[in-house]
Every structure is written in C-alpha cells, then in structure tokens.
Amino acid sequence: MKNRLGEIRKERGIKQDELAEILEVSRQTISSLENGKYNPSILLAFKIARYFNMSIEEIFIYEGEENGK
C-alpha cells in the first residue's frame, strides 16, 4: 500500500515530530509510515485522515494484489 503522508505533511508545513505528538504516536511511527515500512492500523489511518481533513482513500492508496492480512 502506498501513501501520500509525507507529501501531505510537508504541504501543511508540519514536522514528523509535531504530527506524532498530535496523533499520539511516536515519531518513529510517522517516519516508518512515510517510508513504507508498514501500514497503519485503521484507527491511526482514521486519525491521520481526520487531522488532514481528508478521506482515508485520499491518503492511503490501495492497489490490490496485496498479500498481508
């Protein structure tokens, strides 16, 4: 799954550090998400979407053909 998190975050002029605190996750979580190390939980995806005033689908791009559960 791809995501536009880093892109959107930079557009809003906010640091990983700050976003992490707002979303109540660690900075490493934000970094890992932006660099595609793993996918967010659906709760975190909702928090992110809500914070940026976007839908989950606008930020996280599911193309199918994914194996993980």
Added chain:
Amino acid sequence: MKNRLGEIRKERGIKQDELAEILEVSRQTISSLENGKYNPSILLAFKIARYFNMSIEEIFIYEGEENGK
C-alpha cells in the same frame, strides 16, 4: 470503532463463510469483526470496502475518543 459489516453482508445475501473465502480471511475473522471483537487491518478494510463497492468510511465508523493504536 463501529462497523456495518454484518448489516451490509446480509443485505447482499452472502454468508460469513463465503465472504471469508472471497476476502481470503478465516470465517472467525469475519465473525469477530461483525461482533466488534477487534478492528480490521487497513488492508482488510480496503478489501472489504472494495468488495462491497463502498468507501471505508461508509462501512467503518470512527467516532474518535479511541485509545488503541
């Protein structure tokens, strides 16, 4: 987080069993989701939404005030 999975599945006249096979998860996973035992991964949420031709937000209802990560 609440969801309308059971409701939507019944509308479509499909069994837990069948949905599980289509989504490539176990029947227990479907049952657990419908009964609010836990939340889906975002990948599974996308698969479900795509299968029902709906958005994640139409099926899974995030109200905020949730603690889990």
Added chain:
DNA sequence: TTTAAAGGTAAAGTATACTTTACGTACATG
C-alpha cells in the same frame, strides 16, 4: 568548526490482528 534541528533506522519488547482447531448453540428439514 561546533551546535542544533530534522529525519532515518536498528534492536528488543508489547499489543493486537489474524490463523487453525475445535466445540457449542439454534434452527430447519429428513
């Protein structure tokens, strides 16, 4: 040329999503 700010990442631990196996219950139909 040090110092700090911003971000990448690794290791080890915890929480939770999901699996397999298995059994229980309710309901329908023979």
Added chain:
DNA sequence: CATGTACGTAAAGTATACTTTACCTTTAAA
C-alpha cells in the same frame, strides 16, 4: 429423533503495528 447449515466463541500460535531507547547522517546556521 437425526443430520446439516449458519453462526458464536475459546485457546494457542504467528504476523505485524507500534513503543522506547538510542545512535547516525545531513543541513543550516552561530
């Protein structure tokens, strides 16, 4: 009554999301 279908659920194991701690690199400025 007996058998099958649909669903709930429990226990134990695996995979992955996320944490804490910590260190490293790059860039920019004093």
